[in-house]
Structures are given as structure tokens and as C-alpha cells.
Amino acid sequence: MENRGVIALEKINTGKKSTVRKTKETSHTGKLIKGIIFPVFLLVIWELAGLYGWVSDILLPRPSTIFVSFIDLLLTGNLLGHLEISLWRALGGFLIGGGLGLLLGLFVGFNKNMEQTLDPTLQMIRTIPHLAVIPLFILWFGFGETSKILLIAKGAFFPLYVNTFLGIRGVDSKLYAVAKVLKFSKWKQITLLILPAALPNILLGVRLSLGAAWLGLVAAELMGSSEGIGYLIMDARQFSQTSIVFVGIIIFAIFGKLSDSLVRYFERKLLKWQDNFQG
């Protein structure tokens, strides 16, 4: 009797599993095509609009013109050098700000006392806009790398801090009761229950922090620098080289997307246990 029931249960289950796999496989290339159709369509319209003179070439250069500028910069304009500088700034700022955000988020999340002491102050600092502190950072640290990296770090700090804190406080109290019944040590509670439960939030925090780091990078490089993609954009604006402005913007977009995809890759790897609505 019981055997039959168990087998029946397992059959229902494996049936469900295989259908899920199938839809995943068929949608893989489909997803890529779906994602590409819209931008390609836009590019074609854009190129045609420039070609037939519907829009001014100075205000909105054609995609082909932008591409030529890109090759030109790559060969003669030290584009890679500027990119390297920008990447280091973003990475440095993200590591300092995001790392501190994660650490403080953990501390404050685990400790009620810490929360009461630190959180109100941090929340106050969080609401200060980037642009408002730029003059202060320039006065304190000059136009050098320090002020730039600190500005990026300030932006990257808060998303990770807030989300780590939320993740830790969002752990299901019913699972706490299980840990209590099973006699988990404090350490096992943290490693087996709290951190895994908080991981979705922490990874979301990483994504938002990376976004904030790119944002901070542009602000930092626009406020005055002699290298970097942001400088390239400012410099090109002064000489009305719109196509170079576009090259800079597109590079920001591409690297922003790449860094985001990297985190999402880890999300899929680490959070495959999640059972959420897939759309």
C-alpha cells in the first residue's frame, strides 16, 4: 500500500521536473534573440535617420560614425588607457565601499545594540546627495585619486549595507525554531541559517552597489580629471565631438551591463535552490 503511494508521489514529481527542463532549453536561444531584436531595430532606424538627414549629424551622429570614432580612439587615442584608469577607480571604490557596507550590514544586522547606535547616523548620511559632498571632497582631498575613489565608495556603501541588514533581519522565525529544536550552535545558526537566508538580499545589494559605483565614477570623473572615460566625454564635449561622447556613454553602458551579468551569473549559481515565479 505505502510503497505504491510513494512511487506514485515520485512519478508526479519527476514528471514536473522534466517539463521544467524542457522549457528552459527551448528558451535559451529564444531569449537571446528576444533581447537583441529591439536594440537592432533602433540602430537601423537611427542609421537611416542620419543617412537621410532627418536629424543633425552633430547632435546625433550615426552609429557607423560612432563606430569609426571608436576604432580611431582605440588606435590613436589611448582608449584602453582611459578605460583601465576608469575600471580601477570603479573597482577600488566598489571594493572599499561595498566591503565596508557588507561588514557593517552584518554587524548591525546581528546586533541590536549596534543597530541602535549606528543605524540612525548611517541613514542620515545615506540621504546626502553625491553632488552635495563633491565640493567637500575636493577641499579635503584635492582633485586626485583619493577624492574620486572615496566618492565612488560612498555610493557603493549604502546599497550593500541596507540590503545585508534587511536580509539578516528577514530570516523566517519558523526556521529559527527548527535551529533551536535541533540544538544548532550560535556559529552553525549563522553559517547554516542566517547567511544563506540573507544571501539573495546580499547579492541584490552587490548588484545595486556596482550600479552605484558606475554612477559615482561618472560623477567623479566629470568633476575634474585628466584621464578616464568620464574625462574623455568632458573633453569631447568642449570640442563638440558628439561621436566621442557617444563612445564614452556606450562603454559605460557595456561595462555596467557586464558587471551586472557577472553578479547575476553568481546569483543563478548560488541561489538555484530558490523557488520563485519565473514570469
Next chain:
Amino acid sequence: MTLLEIKDLNKYFKKGKEKNHVLNDINLDVKKGEFVTIIGPSGCGKSTLLKAIAGLDNEYSGDIYLEDEIVTGTSRNQGFIFQEPRLFPWHTVEKNIAGNFSLKNPEIQQHVEKLIKLVRLDGYNKAFPKELSGGMAQRVAIARALLRNPKILLLDEPFGALDAFTRSHMQEALLYIWEEEKTSMVFVTHDIDEAVYLANKVVIMSARPGIIQKTISIDLPFPRKKTSTSFQELRTLVLNEFEKVEEFEGTYAEI
């Protein structure tokens, strides 16, 4: 031999100035290897009693002894099964069962393997909870409790959320586990059939204040048939007692 002994247990819930007497002079013995079911209307304190035995709740007067030792908190001696499986969604079936023990330890690994076979989940070692049905997940929870070699397994309406078919299979599975492992069981339910089907002893509780109304021994051999006359007679006996409790409840509510 008495395994669990509850002596003059009283518990109050305080709600503002009101004092609600949830458990009133509860005295109960559970013998080693015995299967006891507790049945009663909602609010009779049956779950509260179970939590007290588990050590999840220490705010009561009276004493609970497990093998002559007083219960002061949770321990590995008391396994607890909640109404929901409460598995950790980020761990595989085997890691959920192992919990705070390392699967790298060959002894634990073997024990986990044995328990997965016992609850008939062979091949599901590496599955995540989201891939399991409700009944399968609850069996993982039972295996997880058994890994700690509890002296007594406390089950708080464990099959309450399952459909009738799955519930019936789970009852069979639990009886099989009980016969194999010989762990004493205290099983809270509000299903009279379930209570009579599983137990050596049915404890009927009534509400406000929560008292033990009656204890009925079920001396039927296993495996039992729910359609047999002897089963039906005992079921009627329990049902009659239960209806008394319900009537009492009704008149109480009118006052």
C-alpha cells in the same frame, strides 16, 4: 517503563489583566516505545503541552521528566516535527537531514543514507526542498529528527496540511518508522480516525481550561484496518468522549 512523566502541569497565558488558564493540572505518563496521540478542540492547549515537553516553552508550573531527568530546554532527546516541514530551502535533502552535523563524517553520512531509505526517499539525496511534494518534505523532516536519535518524537499535527491520500500514506510510513526505530511518539492531531489508527493510547483534552478529559487505551494489533468493527467501536468510544467535550465547549461559549 515510564519514559516521560508530566506532573501537575499548569500554564497561564496572560493577556493584559486577564489570565487565561490554558493547561490545568495535566498529569500524563508515556511508556518507552509507546505511541500516544493527543486530541482535542482547537485552543485546548494540546500544542502548548507539546511545546512544553519539547522544551520550547519553559513558562509553566509543574514538572516534566524525561527518563527521570527534569526537562529544562530543548535537547537531542526530544525530536520535534512541526505542522509544516520547515526544511532549509538552500540545503539539499541530505544536508537538511544532517543539519549541524557534517556529511563528511562517514558515520553521519551512513546514518543519513539509512534514514533516507527508511523514509523511502532513495535517490533524492541531492534534491532541493522545492522539488519535493508536501508529504516527501515532511518525511525529510522526520528523518532529520530521527538522526539525533531522540528518546521521544513529538509531532504537532504533522499531517494536518496534507490531502487525504498523502495523509493516509504518511500514517503508514510513520507506523513503519515507529516499528523499525521503536521511538516513543507523542502525536497531536484533531483527526479522530488518525488518533485511533496510530495510537496505543488516545488522550482527549477539553478546552478552557485545558484538562485531560479522558484517556482511552487502544488495544488493537497492528496492522489495523479502519473498516474493522473493533476499530469502529473504539472510534465511536473516542467520538462520544469528544462530543462531550464539544458540548461542554458550546455551553461555555454561550455563557
